[in-house]
Amino acid sequence: MKKMLFVLMLSLFAAGCKEEDSPTETGQTDTDSQLYLLGKSSTGFVFYKNTSDTISKGGNSGHPDAKLRTRYNSIAAKYLDGAGKVKAGTIFPDSSLIVKELYTNNALTTYVFLFKRTGDKNADANGWVWAEISPTGSILYSASKKGAGCIGCHAIGIDYTRMNDAHP
Numbered sequence: 001m002k003k004m005l006f007v008l009m010l011s012l013f014a015a016g017c018k019e020e021d022s023p024t025e026t027g028q029t030d031t032d033s034q035l036y037l038l039g040k041s042s043t044g045f046v047f048y049k050n051t052s053d054t055i056s057k058g059g060n061s062g063h064p065d066a067k068l069r070t071r072y073n074s075i076a077a078k079y080l081d082g083a084g085k086v087k088a089g090t091i092f093p094d095s096s097l098i099v100k101e102l103y104t105n106n107a108l109t110t111y112v113f114l115f116k117r118t119g120d121k122n123a124d125a126n127g128w129v130w131a132e133i134s135p136t137g138s139i140l141y142s143a144s145k146k147g148a149g150c151i152g153c154h155a156i157g158i159d160y161t162r163m164n165d166a167h168p
């Protein structure tokens with residue numbers, strides 16, 4: 001009886017530990033959920049070319065949806081000119097968040113994120129974090145992939161951003 005109690009307590013203890021450990025276990029997706037929370041609402045963002053209208057995607061866009069619109073949080077928006085385009089030579093500062101929304105048949109399908117956070121474990125060599133998340137919060141492209149498959153295509157842009165060249 002004593003032994004059984006001991007085993008029971010041991011397993012309860014182990015279960016308790018597991019729960020406490022889980023934030024680190026799921027650490028890979030912390031950045032994803034933070035991005036989702038920071039970027040799902042357009043409040044406080046400024047749209048590219050100062051318009052919230054959707055536009056047709058650029059010819060070599062990596063994404064299948066036909067329509068998009070891109071917005072910049074208040075930190076990133078300081079680097080837009082009067083016409084709402086990214087100023088030449090911009091290097092976006094930390095905490096800049098750029099969100100591209102993708103639309104198919106007028107329905108939002110995807111949030112695509114570029115988030116400058118030097119030192120984030122998911123950031124690439126230039127401090128950018130790359131991710132794609134669905135409107136309901138499903139991770140479509142995790143930040144933990146560090147932009148593999150994204151960076152090459154974005155390298156020709158202003159600090160890796162492509163709106164100016166694809167939508168002049």
Ligand code: HEC
Nearest residue numbers: 057058061062100112113114130131150153161162163166
């Ligand atoms: C085949 C080339 C290509 C690939 C691959 C690609 N992109 Fe893009 N991306 C573009 C182009 C072109 C634009 C300009 C907007 C448009 O027409 O889609 C763009 C725009 C963006 C924007 C809006 C901000 C800006 O000015 O760049 C974000 C954010 C973004 N992409 C994130 C990503 C992420 C994350 C990945 C990888 C999962 C990725 N991109 C892969 C070509 C690409």
